[in-house]
Amino acid sequence: MNLTYLRYELIRSVRNKRAFIFSLLFPLIFFYLIAGSNRHVTLDGVPFATYYLAGMASFGTMAAMISLGAKIAAERSVGWNRQLRLTPLSTRAYMRAKVLSGYLTALLTLALLFLAGATLGVHLSATRVLHMTGLVLVGLIPFAALGILVGHLFTPDSMGPVIGGGVSILAFLGGSWGPVGGDHGVLHNVSQATPTYWLVQARSTLVGASGWDTKGWIVIATWTVVLGVLAAWAFRRDTSRI
């Protein structure tokens, strides 16, 4: 792996402050606003702040990954992808660097939320924090593919609504803001079929549960394959047109 290239790709994502609005600022603000005022409430036996921390983590990390699309779209629109095609850099390495920069932002979001949680009295063991972090990182794989997909389908101008709207809908359906659809029924099933739902469910590790059941793994794997195939198609379509 080309570490110099990766390093500058990461530096760029840290310097682009606007990219942090959705992935860092919003989740932190919502966490303090909502969890802060309900800090003494418990939900299903779980302290509300702990519960909400996972919800906002799903929202922020998901936004971080889908925002890959904004970077890709911006580079396409100024012809930078053409310039890169004149270098030995492989497509695979390009995507890898982009995905890693998304993961860096996602990890930053998680770290800040855990810190914010601590200020509201959410005390967690390192094991549980790591367990949830690991599960979230896996659950973000389909979102990386989604980012690559939208980055090749849309222009930078439409990226605001696409990312803002897409993240909001996925967050709502998956239960980032709070449970959706109750215990059964259509909405419940739809909710469980979103990858976001399982990002949110990674919170069970914070209260000592083991994480996802089989259904969760199947949903994440299926979305990974479907979005991965679509992303590859969008990439090929885009490069053959240049």
Place this chain on the structure above:
Amino acid sequence: MSWPMDDGLHWAQSRRGGQYRAMTTATDQRTTTAGIRLASLSKSYGSVLAVDGVDLVIAPGETVALLGPNGAGKSTTIDMILGLAKPDTGSVQVFGMTPADAVRAGAIGAMLQTGQLLRDLTVRELITMMASLYPNPMAVGDVLEVTGVTDLADRRTQKLSGGQTQRVRAAIALVSNPDLLILDEPTVAMDVEMRREFWTSMREFAARGKTVVFATHYLEEADSYADRVVLMARGRIVADGPATEIKATVGLRTIKATLPNVPIASLTGLDGVQGADRRGESVVLHCSDSDAAIRALLREFPAASDIEIAGAGLEEAFLLLTGDDKSEELS
């Protein structure tokens, strides 16, 4: 319009072929490792035939200008050399390799016609990042020096002016230390001073035995910086030869005069006249030496009146070369 094309000119089909054969037998190495070899290359976009059967061999170390008006097929040809566009028919070889392999080997550097820089990095960081992608890059400091952007090294790329951006793009093209440098109308956004500095640095680069191919629609630029000029119009190569000869051809002057009842054949034989045609009462002489031609004209045909002498523009030269008078198709 008829116009004799055999006065000391190396035209694409006729003499060029012979000249090239001589060159390649003299140095057999070059036939196998031509810098660029294009064979019956064609490419259309929808119903527009952008490149129409181009054959071209460029030897390593040559500096070649692709000269032609907008829409001549220069950029499409360049895109195919770089592997950014796929030919409909024909083949492209760069140092005996496919464009993709040549790119992977770091053998090609290019400055494309359009394109901005990656944001959120300083100039030095961007060049370092690009250098890291190649097997044998130039030292970053040297590239910044050569392209005159050392002073801008710590500035963020999104804060550069148009001309500064062009210089950084030149640095990106050079950083791989390529054997082939391709420049697609590189000086469009530059002022006169910058243009001169730019070409000075490109010349230094070419002097190291590198192959340089650049597209331009400025005759002056082609004449000043290329050893060889390939003239393109409507997707075809219409002329190919040493810069001086192309300039003599497309830099022709015309003499226009009212001169009825004189056969064209008696005008084409005048000193300094390469061709002539009649437009009603007037005649137009295409001259390689307009001074000699005007003296000869007035000596032989004192009745000539309303005389105008003008430099033929590149557009007009293209019309002559393509043997076509329908100027609206060129615009």
